[in-house]
Structures are given as C-alpha cells and as structure tokens.
Amino acid sequence: MSLSKRQRTRVIRGSQYALLAVIVVVVALVADWGQLRRAFFDVGIARELFPDILTTALVNTVLYTLLGFGFGLVLGLVLALMRLSSVPPYRWIAVTYIEFFRGVPALLVFIALGFGVPLAFEVALDQYVTVMLSLGLVGAAYMAETIRAGILAVPKGQTEAARSLGMSHGRAMVSIVIPQAFRIVLPPLTNELILLTKDSSLVYLLGLSLGQYELANFGRDALNEYKSLTPILVAGLLYLVITLPLGHLVRRLEARTAKAR
Amino acid sequence: MTTDRATTGGAPAAGEATAIEVTGLHKSFGALEVLKGIDFTVRRGEVVCVIGPSGSGKSTLLRCVNLLEEPTSGTVTVAGTEVTGPDVDIDRVRRRIGMVFQSFNLFPHLTALENLTIAQRRVLRRDRAAAERTARANLARVGLSDKERSYPAQLSGGQQQRVAIARALSMDPELMLFDEPTSALDPELVGDVLAVMRSLADEGMTMLVVTHEMSFAREVADRVVFMDGGVIVEEGPPDRVVGAPQHERTRTFLARVLDPAAAEVGEVADTGPEGKRVDR
Numbered sequence: 168m169s170l171s172k173r174q175r176t177r178v179i180r181g182s183q184y185a186l187l188a189v190i191v192v193v194v195a196l197v198a199d200w201g202q203l204r205r206a207f208f209d210v211g212i213a214r215e216l217f218p219d220i221l222t223t224a225l226v227n228t229v230l231y232t233l234l235g236f237g238f239g240l241v242l243g244l245v246l247a248l249m250r251l252s253s254v255p256p257y258r259w260i261a262v263t264y265i266e267f268f269r270g271v272p273a274l275l276v277f278i279a280l281g282f283g284v285p286l287a288f289e290v291a292l293d294q295y296v297t298v299m300l301s302l303g304l305v306g307a308a309y310m311a312e313t314i315r316a317g318i319l320a321v322p323k324g325q326t327e328a329a330r331s332l333g334m335s336h337g338r339a340m341v342s343i344v345i346p347q348a349f350r351i352v353l354p355p356l357t358n359e360l361i362l363l364t365k366d367s368s369l370v371y372l373l374g375l376s377l378g379q380y381e382l383a384n385f386g387r388d389a390l391n392e393y394k395s396l397t398p399i400l401v402a403g404l405l406y407l408v409i410t411l412p413l414g415h416l417v418r419r420l421e422a423r424t425a426k427a428r
Numbered sequence: 429m430t431t432d433r434a435t436t437g438g439a440p441a442a443g444e445a446t447a448i449e450v451t452g453l454h455k456s457f458g459a460l461e462v463l464k465g466i467d468f469t470v471r472r473g474e475v476v477c478v479i480g481p482s483g484s485g486k487s488t489l490l491r492c493v494n495l496l497e498e499p500t501s502g503t504v505t506v507a508g509t510e511v512t513g514p515d516v517d518i519d520r521v522r523r524r525i526g527m528v529f530q531s532f533n534l535f536p537h538l539t540a541l542e543n544l545t546i547a548q549r550r551v552l553r554r555d556r557a558a559a560e561r562t563a564r565a566n567l568a569r570v571g572l573s574d575k576e577r578s579y580p581a582q583l584s585g586g587q588q589q590r591v592a593i594a595r596a597l598s599m600d601p602e603l604m605l606f607d608e609p610t611s612a613l614d615p616e617l618v619g620d621v622l623a624v625m626r627s628l629a630d631e632g633m634t635m636l637v638v639t640h641e642m643s644f645a646r647e648v649a650d651r652v653v654f655m656d657g658g659v660i661v662e663e664g665p666p667d668r669v670v671g672a673p674q675h676e677r678t679r680t681f682l683a684r685v686l687d688p689a690a691a692e693v694g695e696v697a698d699t700g701p702e703g704k705r706v707d708r
Contacts, residue, residue: 322533331526342546
C-alpha cells in the first residue's frame with residue numbers, strides 16, 4: 168500500500184492528535200479531581216480574598232512594575248547610548264553592567280539591594296524605592312540591549328540628514344533617532360514590561376508589610392491563612408488580567424510595524 | 429591628467445564671490461583611494477553639475493563639502509569658512525549648506541510641515557510661528573502646500589524629494605548640495621523634482637549637483653564637471669563637456685549614458701563606497 172504525500176501527512180497529523188488526546192485522558196483519570204477542587208476551587212475562600220486582592224495586591228503589582236519599568240527604561244536608554252558611544256570607557260562600563268545584570272538572577276539583586284544597601288550606606292530605603300531600584304536595575308540591562316538594537320535599526324541617512332541641517336550629534340539623537348528607535352522597539356519593550364510584571368513577585372524577599380503585598384505575596388499569605396490553594400489560582404488569574412492585554416497589545420503593535428514597512 | 433578650466437580662470441576671487449573652494453582633496457576608505465587630488469571652485473550663484481560613472485567619487489566629493497565624509501587630506505572652504513580647519517564649528521557651517529539626498533531621508537515620524545520646522549526651531553531657535561511661516565512658504569515653492577499634514581510614507585517619491593528640498597531651503601542656505609536627487613525616483617516623477625531645481629537655479633541659488641540627468645546638466649548648469657577614477661577629467665560649459673567632450677573617457681561615458689543599449693560596452697568599475705545606498 169502506498170500513500171500519497173498528502174495522505175501520509177494526514178495520517179501523521181492524526182496520530183499526533185490521538186497521542187495528545189490519550190495523554191490528556193490518562194492525566195485526567197489519574198488526577199484526584201475531588202482533592203483538586205477542594206484545594207483550588209473553594210469559592211468561599213475566593214470570595215473572601217476580594218476586594219483586598221484587587222485594591223491592595225493588584226494595585227501594588229501594577230505600581231511596582233511601572234516604577235521598575237520607568238526607572239529601567241531611563242537607565243536602559245542611558246546604557247544603550249553609552250554602549251554606542253565613541254568614548255571607550257563608556258562602552259566598557261555599559262557592557263560590564265549589561266553582562267552582569269543579565270547574568271545574575273533578579274532574586275540575588277533583590278536580596279543584595281534590600282539588605283546590602285542599608286548596611287553599606289546606613290540608610291533605610293523606602294520600600295517602594297528599593298523595589299523600583301531592584302526591578303529597574305535588572306530590567307535596564309535587558310532594555311539597554313533592546314534600545315541599542317532599535318537605535319542601530321534607524322537608517323544612517325536619518326542621522327546624516329539631521330546633521331546636514333546643522334543639528335549636533337546629541338540633538339540629532341534626541342529629535343530624530345531616538346523617537347524612531349522607540350517606535351521600532353515598542354513590541355519588544357512591551358514584552359519586557361510583561362516579564363517585569365512577573366518579576367515584581369520577587370519583592371516578597373524584602374519583607375513587606377501587609378499593605379505593600381503584591382499579588383504573589385498576597386496569594387502565599389492567604390495560602391497559609393486558609394490552608395487552601397485557591398488564592399494561588401486567583402492570583403495567577405489576576406496576573407493574566409494584566410499580561411494578556413499587554414500580549415495582545417504587542418501583537419497589534421507588531422502588526423502595525425509590519426504594515427508600516 | 430589634463431584639467432580643463434574654461435570658466436575658472438585667474439586667481440581665486442575674494443571670499444565673498446567664492447561659494448566652495450576645494451584644493452588638493454584626497455579621500456580614502458581604508459586602502460581604497462576614492463578621491464585622488466581634487467581642485468575645483470564653485471562661484472556664488474553658479475550651478476555646477478558633477479557627472480561621471482558610479483564609483484568615480486562624485487558623491488564622496490559632495491559629502492566632503494559639508495564634512496559628512498572627513499577628507500583624508502586637502503582643504504575645503506565654504507563661503508569663506510575653511511571646513512577642514514582645526515577649530516571649525518561644523519554644525520554652524522552646515523546650517524548654511526542645504527543638502528538633498530538620493531534617498532530623500534525625510535524624518536518618517538514627522539509630518540511634512542514638522543520636517544521643515546524641526547531644524548529651524550532646534551538649530552536656528554526660531555519660534556514656532558516664524559518657523560511655520562518659512563516652512564509654508566517653502567512648501568508652496570515646491571508646489572506641496574496641500575501636503576503639510578502628510579507623513580512621508582503618504583507621499584510619492586517625487587513629493588518626498590520636493591519636501592526634502594523645501595526642508596533644506598527652510599534653513600535659508602547660502603548654497604545647496606544635491607546628491608543624485610532623482611536617481612531613486614520612478615521616471616515619471618523625475619520631472620517635478622527637476623522643475624523645482626530649475627526654478628531654484630533661476631532664482632540664483634548656488635548649486636552643486638551630482639546627477640545622471642544629462643538634459644538637466646546641459647540646460648541648467650553653468651558648468652559641468654566630469655569625474656572618473658577619483659579625478660576631475662574635464663570641466664567646462666555644458667555644451668563643451670556634454671556637447672563636444674575633449675577626452676576619450678568622457679566620450680565613452682556619455683555614449684553609455686545617452687545610449688543605454690551601449691551600456692554593456694566598456695565596463696567601468698561599478699561599485700564603490702559611494703554606491704547606491706537606498707535606505708529601508
């Protein structure tokens with residue numbers, strides 16, 4: 168029996184679906200649904216989480232993320248410009264910074280900043296400042312590389328046109344190159360925002376007070392209080408409430424960029 | 429090398445009458461020597477067209493005038509300021525030199541009007557009203573008053589190039605450099621751009637134009653410079669250089685340009701650092 172190419176494709180595709188279905192069914196049969204339902208879907212507990220999980224936890228997650236993103240964006244832009252500078256020491260500093268903070272887990276940065284800085288400088292940093300610094304320092308390393316790629320993607324003729332109109336190098340950067348670079352890197356920067364949203368869960372390391380809890384920490388706390396996994400599920404869903412629209416935004420921005428080319 | 433200087437005769441005129449003066453200009457990109465000793469002068473109000481095969485160094489010469497390329501040696505003086513001098517403020521000199529590129533290089537994130545106002549405001553420090561007044565006048569000059577709110581992507585190539593000319597004019601330049609301004613255009617759009625350049629020439633603008641448009645060179649230029657292999661082979665009035673060239677190389681080039689069917693004959697180096705840079 169010989170199959171045509173199309174028939175063969177169909178058979179392979181069909182067996183892939185069958186395998187997937189078997190795995191799902193086996194997992195579904197093996198799992199103890201009663202236990203899971205009691206652990207994760209306790210509506211009574213879920214109800215008790217509101218409205219605090221929204222007014223405190225969700226708000227704090229968004230706030231921490233935006234603080235870290237804002238600081239990281241500014242620092243990332245500075246690092247990108249240093250990385251592209253014609254002054255060698257600037258380039259070395261930027262490369263060292265980027266390689267270091269990209270290569271070290273954010274968790275360690277949080278611990279180092281949260282406990283190291285107060286020791287070193289004998290200052291008690293405001294919790295929000297610590298969060299902004301730690302998230303921003305790590306985010307900046309990634310964003311610097313993204314922004315650098317964006318600046319390099321702006322055609323050389325743009326700088327030449329700006330310079331031949333008498334603009335200084337700096338003026339050409341600020342008025343002509345950077346605005347175009349940011350349009351180019353808007354989709355990857357939005358991805359960066361999604362990553363930071365999730366990284367903001369690391370602030371639990373700083374030992375926050377109740378009003379400073381963000382989603383992950385709030386969920387863990389409620390987990391201990393209610394001896395139920397329901398808060399984890401709710402917290403997870405609320406992360407999706409933040410990140411799914413952002414993901415949608417990325418796809419739209421990418422589609423728009425593709426059209427503009 | 430023989431150089432014909434029909435119209436340059438005599439000692440260089442006093443600073444004011446000379447718009448561009450180039451002496452002993454050499455430019456190398458690594459081991460590749462693109463300009464091998466260029467001497468020439470553009471007088472105020474003169475229209476000079478530079479012609480020559482690809483890779484002959486004509487775009488590089490133009491880009492050395494406003495220092496987009498740093499000359500390896502030699503001097504370039506623009507309107508009395510030696511731009512190759514040690515303490516020159518190049519940004520200040522460039523304000524006085526309008527430049528038009530082959531690939532337009534309009535700022536895509538700004539409207540036509542903003543393309544014309546941004547340098548007036550950020551460089552010349554004109555206030556918004558004054559900048560917009562100048563910008564509108566120049567858009568009218570190139571026949572695009574109705575396009576001030578359009579973004580470059582919404583304009584045809586010919587319209588973009590005319591906006592680019594208006595952008596350069598909005599800085600009230602003393603002279604204009606054109607680097608193959610019609611080479612990236614569809615043939616039916618070339619005419620509008622040339623018409624704008626022609627009217628600029630009629631108004632007495634000093635213009636240095638690198639071009640392949642022989643009819644433009646012939647009708648508008650006061651002088652034509654033929655370059656090949658990094659040197660000026662021949663220069664003079666258009667009816668002499670284009671009409672009755674003295675040199676074999678000029679004749680070969682003109683034969684190929686005016687009769688594209690003969691383009692295969694006598695291949696000249698077709699690549700070089702000044703080669704086609706079409707952005708995007």
